[in-house]
Amino acid sequence: MSRPQQFDRDDVLDRALMVFWLKGFETASIQDLVDATGLNRGSLYNTFGDKAELFAAVMERYRDASPTKPLADAARRAPDGIDSRTLIVAFFKDLTKRALNDPEHKGCLLTNTSAGFYGCADSMAEWVRATLSGLENTLTTLVERGQKQGDITSDAKARAIARSLIASAQGLNVLARSGANAQTLKDVAALAVRVLDR
Numbered sequence: 001m002s003r004p005q006q007f008d009r010d011d012v013l014d015r016a017l018m019v020f021w022l023k024g025f026e027t028a029s030i031q032d033l034v035d036a037t038g039l040n041r042g043s044l045y046n047t048f049g050d051k052a053e054l055f056a057a058v059m060e061r062y063r064d065a066s067p068t069k070p071l072a073d074a075a076r077r078a079p080d081g082i083d084s085r086t087l088i089v090a091f092f093k094d095l096t097k098r099a100l101n102d103p104e105h106k107g108c109l110l111t112n113t114s115a116g117f118y119g120c121a122d123s124m125a126e127w128v129r130a131t132l133s134g135l136e137n138t139l140t141t142l143v144e145r146g147q148k149q150g151d152i153t154s155d156a157k158a159r160a161i162a163r164s165l166i167a168s169a170q171g172l173n174v175l176a177r178s179g180a181n182a183q184t185l186k187d188v189a190a191l192a193v194r195v196l197d198r
Contacts, residue, residue, distance in 0.1 A: 009047070010061070012037045017058045021106050025055050025113065025124060052124060059127060062109050067094040068135055075141040084146035085196055088139070088165065092189040095169060099176030099185055107177030111170050136162050146196065153198045161195055168192030 015036045019028045030051060034041055048054040063069075071091055074082050099107070106112075114128045139162035146152030152161070172188045 007037075007039060007043075012039060012047075013058055013061045016054055017062055017109070020055055020058055021109050021112075022104065025051070055124060056127060059109065059113075059124070059131075063131060066108075066110070067091055067098065068138070071142060072134070072138050075138040079145045079148075082142075082145065083151065084142040084149070085151040087142060088146075088196060089193050092169070092172070092192055095172055095176075096182075096185045096189045099172070099180075100182055102176070105177055105179045108170075108173035111173035112177060114170070132166065136166060138162075139165050143196075150198070152196045155198075156195070164195045165192060168195075 015038075016033055019032050019036045023032060028051075030041060030044070033044060033051070033054065037044065039047070044054065048057055068091070071087060074084075074087050095108075099105075110128060110131060113124065114132065136159070140159045143152055143158040143161045143165075147154045147158060168188060169192070172185060172192070175184060175188065
């Protein structure tokens with residue numbers, strides 16, 4: 001009797017992530033995923049379900065390691081000692097740094113999916129909407145705290161500022177995907193956070 005194949009789930013997800021990131025959901029084939037992960041089709045299907053379910057697992061793992069995680073963690077904590085403005089500025093610096101350290105110009109997997117660099121199933125589109133909505137809520141919370149602390153302008157509603165920040169972050173990621181130079185990305189990041197100015 002053969003023993004079940006043993007593998008590291010996180011390693012498999014990381015390998016699948018690179019396939020989806022480079023090729024996109026629609027273009028990535030099951031054979032691409034088999035080749036990258038080292039698992040056979042049966043093991044992939046038995047462990048993760050179909051390709052859309054594997055993509056969902058990959059996206060969850062991606063979100064847990066993305067530059068938005070420190071923002072989400074801070075928004076969940078008590079506001080004492082949290083400098084919202086510094087966190088948001090650091091977020092844009094991290095986006096820029098990640099883009100500049102990516103010779104393949106992969107951009108952001110979430111942005112690529114939502115911007116239509118490649119298609120995805122309805123369930124994935126809903127996941128993208130939910131993720132962006134969660135980011136909007138996170139940024140709104142942080143901006144509200146910054147407004148109360150007097151570090152962020154109160155001339156606009158917190159949610160409107162959060163939406164502007166998301167639009168700038170998405171735009172920066174699209175530019176990174178297209179291979180924009182360092183100065184372009186730094187300019188976008190610097191001006192994006194000007195919306196916080198009092």
